[in-house]
Amino acid sequence: MARHPHRATSSSPRPAEAAFREFWRVTGLLRRVAEPHFARFGISPAQWGVLRALSRRESAGDAPPRLTDLGSLLLVRPPTVTGVVGRLERMGLLARTTPGGDQRSRCVCLTDEGRRVVKQVLARHPRWIGQLMAGLTAPEQAEFLRLLRRMIAHVEPLAERMDGQGPAADRTRAGPGGVKKTGGGVDVTSA
Amino acid sequence: MARHPHRATSSSPRPAEAAFREFWRVTGLLRRVAEPHFARFGISPAQWGVLRALSRRESAGDAPPRLTDLGSLLLVRPPTVTGVVGRLERMGLLARTTPGGDQRSRCVCLTDEGRRVVKQVLARHPRWIGQLMAGLTAPEQAEFLRLLRRMIAHVEPLAERMDGQGPAADRTRAGPGGVKKTGGGVDVTSA
DNA sequence: GCGTTTTAGTTAGCAAGCGAACGAACCTTC
DNA sequence: GAAGGTTCGTTCGCTTGCTAACTAAAACGC
Numbered sequence: 206m207a208r209h210p211h212r213a214t215s216s217s218p219r220p221a222e223a224a225f226r227e228f229w230r231v232t233g234l235l236r237r238v239a240e241p242h243f244a245r246f247g248i249s250p251a252q253w254g255v256l257r258a259l260s261r262r263e264s265a266g267d268a269p270p271r272l273t274d275l276g277s278l279l280l281v282r283p284p285t286v287t288g289v290v291g292r293l294e295r296m297g298l299l300a301r302t303t304p305g306g307d308q309r310s311r312c313v314c315l316t317d318e319g320r321r322v323v324k325q326v327l328a329r330h331p332r333w334i335g336q337l338m339a340g341l342t343a344p345e346q347a348e349f350l351r352l353l354r355r356m357i358a359h360v361e362p363l364a365e366r367m368d369g370q371g372p373a374a375d376r377t378r379a380g381p382g383g384v385k386k387t388g389g390g391v392d393v394t395s396a
Numbered sequence: 397m398a399r400h401p402h403r404a405t406s407s408s409p410r411p412a413e414a415a416f417r418e419f420w421r422v423t424g425l426l427r428r429v430a431e432p433h434f435a436r437f438g439i440s441p442a443q444w445g446v447l448r449a450l451s452r453r454e455s456a457g458d459a460p461p462r463l464t465d466l467g468s469l470l471l472v473r474p475p476t477v478t479g480v481v482g483r484l485e486r487m488g489l490l491a492r493t494t495p496g497g498d499q500r501s502r503c504v505c506l507t508d509e510g511r512r513v514v515k516q517v518l519a520r521h522p523r524w525i526g527q528l529m530a531g532l533t534a535p536e537q538a539e540f541l542r543l544l545r546r547m548i549a550h551v552e553p554l555a556e557r558m559d560g561q562g563p564a565a566d567r568t569r570a571g572p573g574g575v576k577k578t579g580g581g582v583d584v585t586s587a
Numbered sequence: 588g589c590g591t592t593t594t595a596g597t598t599a600g601c602a603a604g605c606g607a608a609c610g611a612a613c614c615t616t617c
Numbered sequence: 618g619a620a621g622g623t624t625c626g627t628t629c630g631c632t633t634g635c636t637a638a639c640t641a642a643a644a645c646g647c
Contacts, residue, residue: 219522220537221529227544229430229441232423233471233604234548237555240605240632250420251633273595280424285634287597292632309595309642331413338412340550345543350415352532352540356422359531364428424634431635442603464625476604478627483602500612500625 242333246326248298251289253326254279259299259315260323269302269314298322433524437517439489442480444517445470450490450506451514460493460505489513 239250248256258278262270270278276286290313293299298319301311315323338346430441439447449469453461461469467477481504484490489510492502506514529537 219525220534220541222522222525224529224537224541224544225525227541227548228422228426229445230471231419231544231547231551232426234551234555235419235423236604237471238551249632254420271595280421280428281633282635283596284598284636288633291597307595307643309640311596331410334410334413334416337551337554338415340546341543343411345546346411346415348539349543349547350411350418352536352543353415353418353422355531355536356540357418357425360422360425360429360528363528364425427634440602462625472603473605474626475606475628479603482627498613498625500610502626 238337243326246322247296248322248326251279251281251285252293252298255289255293255313256298256315256319256323256326259313260320260327263315263320269312271310271312273310275313293319429528434517437513438487439484439513439517442470442472442476443484443489446480446484446504447489447506447510447514447517450504451511451518454506460503462501462503464501466504484510 236250243250243253255275258270258275262268272283272286272290275290276283279286281289290299290301294301297316299313299315301313304310304312341349427441434441434444437444446466449466450460453459463474463477463481466481467474470477472480481490481492485492488507490504490506492504495501495503532540
């Protein structure tokens with residue numbers, strides 16, 4: 206790290222690269238802080254994501270979401286939803302129901318126990334978040350939020366684009382020449 | 397730290413909370429973009445982290461790091477290091493060596509094949525990063541970097557503090573009263 | 588009505604993160 | 618030198634994310 210803040214912009218080789226690196230770093234840190242926090246309520250961050258989404262929908266008066274809806278809300282894929290919801294169901298915090306219309310979709314709603322947990326977490330939430338973000342002043346937080354939103358707006362389409370393509374090299378037990386399998390359509394990065 | 401009784405924010409949609417939420421969101425997005433990218437070289441983001449760290453140390457002329465060193469560089473725990481390094485070793489991208497002195501530590505260094513991969517990734521790196529961060533202008537990137545660093549500086553001690561304590565409720569098959577096991581030292585959040 | 592395609596969700600299998608528990612080597616202290 | 622503790626790394630078992638492959642129901646096409 207250690208690069209003097211003074212002449213940062215001019216001499217610093219690549220702010221973009223550094224930003225990415227630090228970002229990745231914070232990602233890990235964040236998980237490591239969030240995990241024990243939610244563990245105190247007996248849940249994981251991912252489970253909290255589901256519970257909070259359900260709770261919000263409930264208080265908004267909306268119908269219980271299907272698994273697919275949850276997936277797009279939380280930006281995770283169907284198998285992940287199945288897993289997390291399954292565990293929450295086993296814990297008794299939510300219930301799968303099969304609504305009338307479509308016979309292949311399942312809806313998910315909170316149990317009383319689930320609502321109880323949400324309440325408990327929410328009671329501490331502002332305080333906890335405040336603690337987490339206390340490294341930034343209020344205006345900085347606002348700016349941070351703005352930048353994050355711009356990042357999302359830019360990256361989300363990129364992520365979606367990756368969906369359909371680019372399975373790539375199978376190094377697992379590739380010989381010395383393993384990599385070049387990328388050949389052919391090298392320029393996925395395009396312009 | 398949290399000394400701002402700033403209730404101006406309370407009525408608005410809470411920037412701190414929103415920032416946290418969006419941050420979590422970008423975290424997922426970032427993984428989804430990085431994974432297929434590195435897959436094109438036959439590796440994963442975590443593996444890239446290790447390879448890059450080794451490469452840097454090498455070109456700085458430093459001695460090959462021990463597994464523990466890698467762990468603290470990458471902010472991951474020993475079992476994770478074991479796993480990632482093990483897979484990289486099986487792929488033939490790095491080698492474990494047992495240096496003279498301490499018989500219980502292992503050092504890790506790149507193989508030629510590993511160096512080759514690093515080179516390939518680096519060749520594309522600026523371009524890829526540029527694409528990722530293209531949602532922000534150069535000054536915004538610099539500001540983003542600055543905020544990230546402040547976040548790290550603030551959160552890292554928090555994460556470390558969590559290390560020794562707070563295992564928490566075992567909901568897995570907890571009865572209706574599962575949560576209160578947190579009892580006793582409720583105020584881990586302290587003040 | 589029947590065949591095809593699309594959509595919802597699950598399953599299997601892998602990587603990466605963690606905590607807990609452990610063996611082995613090292614260090615400290617008597 | 619032996620006892621006790623610390624440190625390094627591994628293994629086990631778990632959650633969460635993914636892809637690929639699959640089933641079942643719905644929707645479309647003719």
